[in-house]
Amino acid sequence: MERSSSVVTTAASTRPGRHRAAPSRVERRTTRRPEPRAPIRDDRSFRVDIEGLRGIAVLAVVLFHAGLPGIGGGFVGVDVFFVISGFLITGLLWRELDSYGTIRLARFYAARARRLLPAACVVLVATAYGAILLLPPLRLRDVLLDGAASALYVGNYRFAIQGTDYLAADAPPSPFQHYWSLCVEEQFYLLWPAILIAVAWLIRRAARPRTGQHGRTSHRARRTDVRSRCLYTLAAIGLLSFLADLATTTNLPPWAFFSLPTRAWELAIGGAVALTAWRWRELAPAALRALGWAGLALIALACLVLDESTPYPGTAALLPTVGTALVIVSGCGRTMSDAGRILATPALRTTGRLSYSLYLWHWPVLLLAPAALERDLGLSERIIAVAVAVGLAALTMQFVEKPVRYAAALRASPAAGLAVGGVATAIALSTTLVLAVAGPTPVGHGAAAPSVTIAAPAPTQPAAGAAAAPAPNTLVEQLTAQVQAAVAASAGARPVPSNLSPALADAAGDKPAVFTNGCVRSWLDLGQPECGTGVTRSTTTVALVGDSHAAMWQPALELIADRRQWRLETMAKVTCPLMDLPITSPYLGRTYTECERWRADVLARLRAERPKLVVLGMSRRYGGDFGFVSYDRAWQDTLGRLVAELRAAGSAVLVLGPVPDPHSIVPTCLSAHPDNASACAPTRPVAVNDAGIANETTAVSSAGGRYADLTQLFCTAEQCPVIVGNNLVYRDDNHLTVEYARTLTSVIEALADRALAPA
Incomplete structure (x- = not known):
């Protein structure tokens, strides 16, 4: 910022100076630049008041x-x-x-x-x-x-x-x-x-x-x-x-x-x-x-x-x-x-x-x-x-x-x-x-950690010889227990493993393609393009709908869609939950009209296309600056009405519960604590709102949908580790890495099957 208090231009500077005769030919040849007219300056040329005004300006900024x-x-x-x-x-x-x-x-x-x-x-x-x-x-x-x-x-x-x-x-x-x-x-x-x-x-x-x-x-x-x-x-x-x-x-x-x-x-x-x-x-x-x-x-x-x-x-x-x-x-x-x-x-x-x-x-x-x-x-x-x-x-x-x-x-x-x-x-x-x-590249230098593999147990063999799959609830419980064991083994003070996936330096870019190809709509984007993956010509459609916390599950659901011969249609918009809540965008500083229009367009598509299953996902980090608060009464009521509306249109509904809030940018935190990953792991009471999850479960179940409480996929009774096995769980301060989402594919598939099963 220019800080010099220079001469003030006043009426005096507009008075014409003494007129000079036109220079002679000799003067024109020997003078590089015309001699300036002597500027007439105010007798109070230095503005001491402006110097003080600069003092007020810097005090305002600094104290703010x-x-x-x-x-x-x-x-x-x-x-x-x-x-x-x-x-x-x-x-x-x-x-x-x-x-x-x-x-x-x-x-x-x-x-x-x-x-x-x-x-x-x-x-x-x-x-x-x-x-x-x-x-x-x-x-x-x-x-x-x-x-x-x-x-x-x-x-x-x-x-x-x-x-x-x-x-x-x-x-x-x-x-x-x-x-x-x-x-x-x-x-x-x-x-x-x-x-x-x-x-x-x-x-x-x-x-x-x-x-x-x-x-x-x-x-x-x-x-x-x-x-x-x-x-x-x-x-x-x-x-x-x-x-x-x-x-x-x-x-x-x-x-x-x-x-x-x-x-x-x-x-x-x-x-x-x-x-x-x-x-x-x-x-x-x-x-x-x-x-x-x-x-x-x-x-x-x-x-x-x-x-x-x-x-x-x-x-x-x-x-x-x-x-x-x-x-x-x-x-x-x-x-x-x-x-x-x-x-x-x-x-x-x-x-x-x-x-x-x-x-x-x-x-x-x-x-x-x-x-x-x-x-x-x-x-x-x-x-x-x-x-x-x-x-x-x-x-x-x-x-x-x-x-x-x-x-x-x-x-x-x-x-x-x-x-x-x-x-x-x-x-x-x-x-x-x-x-x-020349700055250091952050890498894990702890011992290599085992990878985590979650797989459905082999089916039992009844006396008649036919394979019998576990009941949906039983399969969910069995797969969740496998993840919970891996989470428990990863809790506590441990150095960042040398085979961390993704590496800390690559974590920020570890996001599904839907975040970069236009499927996840940004703040000002309107409409929702076709974003089909899996078997795109399939007559069975599953819709993944919500904000960026829905889209982060796309890698897991895409694998499921390939396996099940489904068409997966991803419909997502940043900071825009599908529920009918009056919303203000703190990023735009105004009513988030783009979100309201997107919701209307997506709901119209869901009513018309009637997907077999709608998977709803959304962040629970909305505060009062959005015009509503996650888990409050309006949130619960609109969630229940949305599920009921989708069920009435003929779709099964699976609502994914929240992932724990790590309260830090996890890769950055780990780069500062390479010898103790637990320094970046929040305690469960800090990361998880158990009362809010319980209320959501009631609202969704009452409306005929299925609710997936995901807490055990991330937390023990005391802590929510940010590394599970060799998987980095978060790519930033709230979104999952592609690797961890894929690691949980079998659990998400079992949850989808449970949502599709007859009540």
């Missing part, structure tokens, strides 16, 4: 990230920074354009490089080494690639892509994630000067040169015209950006939050204030005072009433951005406003001077401290972590920011300033890439 109660909207401090940067940079560029007729890009970019890149490089490299020392090995590659993207100032788009990936949506935040806002501003710095130069060039190219008295009038008009066209261009960019923001906040929240096209309007508001500042100077002092108080009130309101559940940016971002613009406008007057006097207090100005380094340091300190202590931090510990970040920020400002920013040799030579920025970027990029490549 520290979890201080009552500041649920502190993230709006970033929006305040955007408006400030738009104001300062546009004002700086306009003064240069007005004085020289162009923008000296090398000098501009060299100043930005000296100001921003050395400190960013120091923090980025320190964070990379901190990650190597403190984070689980399995997280390191992704985290370090986050750092590499941030070093190239494209990290915001990497975070946007990760945020739209359902399977990565619940991943822990990266210690480099705060660099996203710096990426947005660097991209703005890259594009905005070029746009201003292009606007000025087009206007001057179209204008006919004049001389004499009329030439003075023409010059003055062209100068006003350039400013106006720059303002119109900025307004058009801002409007298009705001419309893009509104559209993506509804449908693609991560892109709305992280990308320049959806944040440019905030920078544009600051730029518009800079280009019109000379007009604000003429406002009455009382009006400016009122604007200043109103601006501070809007910023405070945003910090207090917004929170992480607010769809953002969207219209909610108008609160801090308009508020910041009003505060800046109030400081454009001939005397300092009341709000400006508050902002100019020494404490806020000191915080403002420290804001850039503090912003860089606070997030990695808060993210890595829990990893160092191997536990979550309490509020007092988070405040201590912030204090540590303040100390690091002060050292960085004193020994990195100031020496590089104010070095006379670097200020005099744009090439040297750019070289400093290039070296800093190269160091940061090479450090993260080398550490990512």
Whole structure:
């Protein structure tokens, strides 16, 4: 983020300077660049109120990230920074354009490089080494690639892509994630000067040169015209950006939050204030005072009433951005406003001077401290972590920011300033890439574990000689007992086996093809394509229906379908249980209309196709942010009605109970505890809701369906191990691996047979 409080553009800067006679032919030959008109500056060129405003912005962000109660909207401090940067940079560029007729890009970019890149490089490299020392090995590659993207100032788009990936949506935040806002501003710095130069060039190219008295009038008009066209261009960019923001906040929240096209309007508001500042100077002092108080009130309101559940940016971002613009406008007057006097207090100005380094340091300190202590931090510990970040920020400002920013040799030579920025970027990029490549690959180094094979017992031979299969309930019990024995043998403190399947490094990608071929519908997808597997021409259809927790059983059911000559039709949508519950998507920040439409389409298909068996699966991790809670009364009632409806349509119904909740990203946890897998295994009371399962069993049975309590396939009476035999049970923090789902194929087949058997 741009942190320099540069000269404010005021009415004085619009007054024409003394007209120079046209240069002689000799002057034109010997002068590289026209001598600039001396810019007329405000007598109060340094905006101390903006320095204090930066202090408020960084305090809001830092205290929000520290979890201080009552500041649920502190993230709006970033929006305040955007408006400030738009104001300062546009004002700086306009003064240069007005004085020289162009923008000296090398000098501009060299100043930005000296100001921003050395400190960013120091923090980025320190964070990379901190990650190597403190984070689980399995997280390191992704985290370090986050750092590499941030070093190239494209990290915001990497975070946007990760945020739209359902399977990565619940991943822990990266210690480099705060660099996203710096990426947005660097991209703005890259594009905005070029746009201003292009606007000025087009206007001057179209204008006919004049001389004499009329030439003075023409010059003055062209100068006003350039400013106006720059303002119109900025307004058009801002409007298009705001419309893009509104559209993506509804449908693609991560892109709305992280990308320049959806944040440019905030920078544009600051730029518009800079280009019109000379007009604000003429406002009455009382009006400016009122604007200043109103601006501070809007910023405070945003910090207090917004929170992480607010769809953002969207219209909610108008609160801090308009508020910041009003505060800046109030400081454009001939005397300092009341709000400006508050902002100019020494404490806020000191915080403002420290804001850039503090912003860089606070997030990695808060993210890595829990990893160092191997536990979550309490509020007092988070405040201590912030204090540590303040100390690091002060050292960085004193020994990195100031020496590089104010070095006379670097200020005099744009090439040297750019070289400093290039070296800093190269160091940061090479450090993260080398550490990512050279970092350890997590593998199990315990003794090889036996594989788990679950098979139906041989049929008994009655006296008549005909083979008799066990009764459905008996077969389920026999197969469950085999799995329970393997689970019990795997409980306790054991190292991760060397033959773990899948390997820890491969676990994240160990998912059924239906998750990648469009069968499992993502948030915004509508409809449900044909997704038949098994014997696709069979006249016997089994439907696997639900959210991603239904789809994770597809590998087992596909094997069963092949064996039984069934057509298996998979119908699934992420975070969308089939029950008729009003649903809000916390990922989209709005009513999940796509889920509601998908449910209607799927139910219509099930009524029309009447599959022999419908297997229902769904997560039980839905909380109040979805508009309902797993296992509550509405959940039980709608589940019973759904089963009854499917039974009335002629289908047998099997409802799969929940898998235990491991409460961690299991492969990552195991990579941090390779000698003790039980450190990642939750206790049964923590992982399993026995009362909820009992209520679901009653609701399903009362409606004529069959319920499969799967707890014994995962847990002993005390613990739910995350490795059974040599099988890794979970690929993330809630989905099964393909291997373990296939291991349980015989049990799922027996459960299906029991559901199909006459009552």
